[in-house]
Amino acid sequence: MIIVLKPEVTEAQIKHIIDKVKGLGLTPHVSKGAERTIIGVIGPEDVLRVTPLEAFPGVENVIPVLAPFRLVSREFRKEDSVIDLGKGIKIGGKEIVVMAGPCTIENIDNLFEIAREVKKAGATVLRGGAFKPRTSPYSFQGLGKAGLQMLREVGNELGLVTISEVMDSRDVDLVAEYVDVLQIGCRNMQNFNLLKEVGAIKKPVLLKRGMASTVKDMLMSAEYILSGGNFSVILCERGIRTFEDSTRNTLDISAVPVTKQLSHLPIIVDPSHAAGKWGLVPSLAKAGIAAGADGLLIEVHNRPEEAVSDGAQSLIPERFSELMLQLKGIANSVGRKLNENI
Amino acid sequence: MIIVLKPEVTEAQIKHIIDKVKGLGLTPHVSKGAERTIIGVIGPEDVLRVTPLEAFPGVENVIPVLAPFRLVSREFRKEDSVIDLGKGIKIGGKEIVVMAGPCTIENIDNLFEIAREVKKAGATVLRGGAFKPRTSPYSFQGLGKAGLQMLREVGNELGLVTISEVMDSRDVDLVAEYVDVLQIGCRNMQNFNLLKEVGAIKKPVLLKRGMASTVKDMLMSAEYILSGGNFSVILCERGIRTFEDSTRNTLDISAVPVTKQLSHLPIIVDPSHAAGKWGLVPSLAKAGIAAGADGLLIEVHNRPEEAVSDGAQSLIPERFSELMLQLKGIANSVGRKLNENI
């Protein structure tokens, strides 16, 4: 922590700050320059972080030196975390994991049909929403428990890992009973009580980046889950909100290498929600793998015209299948590989 | 709803879209121009809004004409909503309501001390956090129920309306039992299940704008609460996230007149979270009233150096009191008034 003092700071103010720092069991280093005096405080910053030093008279600015997260950091764990999703699928290692399926689970026949297609193309994880965060109260809110049951049935029948979103701290146990991986959506990235709940379970959690969140904010939210005891966290870049209006969100592709530098956790890319239009999805998916992502989350629908949500951004199975072939080559070029089957 | 077709659209594709629109009980108007054909669909858009028209072959773009919200709109209700907060305080009318107090409730003595100061200066609502959304799992998370009890005791003793945040759908009843107004924080603006829960109670709700939310997004979230039966909603502009780094957030002052045009609900400004630094709070508070806000939410602390959260942005009582005097003049200049007592 660096405390930058105002040019007009008094000796009494400096002493007051130093006393405070010492009182917290830390050692301040004062450096006086021609224009500014600064106080460096080397040591555990956590105790200082919750002290409102900027409210002290004479303080101009307080600059943290250490990252505020611990368990998720590369410093805590040097090697990449490899997370077991069940059914033989692991993420974070050499193999790239592709998760695909409809935005919303509509009925069992349709889910089976899409699931067979994405499996054939090489996906190993089936996505499908049962609890849907909809901006309008008048939109379809998902099938709930019935949808989860369908997802489990299809996943078991086809040997696919399943993933679905949980939106409410009251539903964590229910969702965990039916699916292999629990997804926290972007709007809940800072729903801290929900993070605490999924921190207390034993299943892997996919945490999506919030639309106005920095990479560091995302890591802090992951820290909530790890600090609760659940180290099986997968991060997901799905676009942030900017002034650009030709896409639904702006995919922050740099978040992939930045996260890899700062953390040991796997990170995947969701090109569908970033683009908002299916025609852009293949380019973003390929960019994601080229940039070093550990996987992809892609919306696929067999009849996008009839999808109850996000039809405009869903790939039809044929295009998804073509994309998977191109992804294979890119994965190889960056020393990774897709599923053996393709 | 306007459906803009691609230049290369075929007659068969146009017919397919028209059949779909008619099948939904609506009437399409086709206009063919030299470069583009468009289809205007006049009528209730809700049914079209959930149909993924952009997924239809030949469609370039779909442009909504009507706003997606109804109950919160000026068209639904022409006159301003005036909401009764209890203890004789109403918001949305001529009188401006100032809500003030500490970010976090720390103990009863301190809360009493601050409450007396803000009351003396003219505030009529006492704010204080009992459940705190903290970005770090290692930060103090609030006193919970004990904090709510303190808030009720102080509010009753001093005749102040009370407001406190609810973060979890499981806590709505508890918070509603103790406080007069429930606050939904910016990180929960799109926690739709929480919105449904507060839509089912009888107490006023203060809904803060999310950091990456447009004004229209905020109105859609308010629509969730109204559609649940609770029309006592107060909106709050507290800053959005931009590239500017000299403030914690960028106060979107235009949100005040924009909301007033689109909706009948009251809107207040939170200058403290927008600024992040107490030295900027007075300017933003004054700008808020000048722009037409119905109230303010201001953090005040008697010993900011010891505040457990947000000390850097808290005004001390003396400065809050000075600010109130200046606000009085501005309120008068725009045809409003502050509390009688000042």
Place this chain on the structure above:
Amino acid sequence: MIIVLKPEVTEAQIKHIIDKVKGLGLTPHVSKGAERTIIGVIGPEDVLRVTPLEAFPGVENVIPVLAPFRLVSREFRKEDSVIDLGKGIKIGGKEIVVMAGPCTIENIDNLFEIAREVKKAGATVLRGGAFKPRTSPYSFQGLGKAGLQMLREVGNELGLVTISEVMDSRDVDLVAEYVDVLQIGCRNMQNFNLLKEVGAIKKPVLLKRGMASTVKDMLMSAEYILSGGNFSVILCERGIRTFEDSTRNTLDISAVPVTKQLSHLPIIVDPSHAAGKWGLVPSLAKAGIAAGADGLLIEVHNRPEEAVSDGAQSLIPERFSELMLQLKGIANSVGRKLNENI
């Protein structure tokens, strides 16, 4: 300047950095902590700022302590700068200056008509564009020199100070010959050669903030002008670009008090370009004065339906006149005053 080192930094790397710092004639202070070593370099940072310390092995991050601007800073000059615009009008002192007029100069009769109206309402500076930065090459690009001549004629006749934009370094002398204040538009805020040219003249310059510029960026651009010898610079907040789409830009009202803290230069607000819609202009204008701005720049047109540019955001003279009356009250409430005449 604070140099934060990587956890795995070696002694040799530390020595290499220290040698570099000493070689530049500066004194490094090394502080070793449990998790990080930092090197504080107190002294003139300019020489370090141009040295790519982040490219040195072992360096994680370099944090500047001093602001990169000098002449524009509050530290260089404690008291507010008051700038003489000519014809008895000064900006930066107690009196608030309102600049008004059409976006584009269309013809002399029309300019006279608008100028008389804005003068009657209390404006003391007449704005009008002769060189227009248009996003489309097919839009009207302004009357050029003929427009400047009209502006001078009207200004002289009515005793109004005149302001007009200069877009090209080749036109600085021409514009300076005809108008009292030269405006640098937001798209040219970082046209550094143009800044150098206006730094070499003797007339006041109004510098608009770029759409993606921070307050500090704006101050650095002003530094270009002051470092060229021209200290008569007025800053202008006119909105930045964000995801909010109900306004043309997002007026960053906080920029007013932030600039006042960092710099001695006057700052005004342009509510017209921020809003993009005339119905929002009065609220933003009032907010600007309440927040502490030294003036306003407002588009006024007598027949907005026929304006060749920005008709949608222009106030008609009647509404401008009403606004001026309200502004008078707000100015008084914050210890300022508008023009004597109103």
Place this chain on the structure above:
Amino acid sequence: MIIVLKPEVTEAQIKHIIDKVKGLGLTPHVSKGAERTIIGVIGPEDVLRVTPLEAFPGVENVIPVLAPFRLVSREFRKEDSVIDLGKGIKIGGKEIVVMAGPCTIENIDNLFEIAREVKKAGATVLRGGAFKPRTSPYSFQGLGKAGLQMLREVGNELGLVTISEVMDSRDVDLVAEYVDVLQIGCRNMQNFNLLKEVGAIKKPVLLKRGMASTVKDMLMSAEYILSGGNFSVILCERGIRTFEDSTRNTLDISAVPVTKQLSHLPIIVDPSHAAGKWGLVPSLAKAGIAAGADGLLIEVHNRPEEAVSDGAQSLIPERFSELMLQLKGIANSVGRKLNENI
């Protein structure tokens, strides 16, 4: 163009608008619905675009249907433009073009050394700045003409195409005399007079996207150059400004496929300025090619510690060479190829 009317619009107001539209030689189509009346105007929108319809009484909103650019659009030209850069290098076709070199030209020996390295690694275009847009007036501003002479000498000697930035409309002829491709930097993307000047020359122009510009804004700026007669324009995505602070800018990777859909012009990616840190450059470069970019612009320096600008984001030749090998594989995976030599 769609004109959406207010709910309370009068018949007289509708007639006034219709008369205006007809007076412009266009045909309005009125559709009346239960909640709103809209007027569709099919035909050349250009004449309407400059008419301030939003200023007409009764108008709520005006929605353009056609894109505002013509010559740069896919509709104007269906096939991809392939641009001849000289010395046998073409961009926009199957072959990917890599431009590399130092941020700033420092001296001829150093430039030769870097140029030999990047050529050996497979780059075919040498970049080097002679006129430098620096945010501080106190920073080194470039060698000017002497730098251009060095660039030409090295380019000719090694058979490399050369590219350098032009910042001032007065310098266009000078820069065009010495280099093969003229670069317009992001800060000048809307310096319209400079765009007109490079529209009048015969050499290829690389146009960088502004930090707060949408893809459509970039295309409008390119339209300026094409409308001047110069169709040899290459676009460049180099990052936009967002709230994310772990990178210098946020690379908008989606801009690559979006531009390809809207325009026939080639687009390249500049990973160096987007990242701001060399460690992130390889990931972004690979993502760019995977997303479909036609080339890359990469900063390479042999001694980043001594670079006069942007040392922190420059790759050393060894890392650039490794990157080129990986790019080759990715290019092949997406049906493209790098330079024959590698």
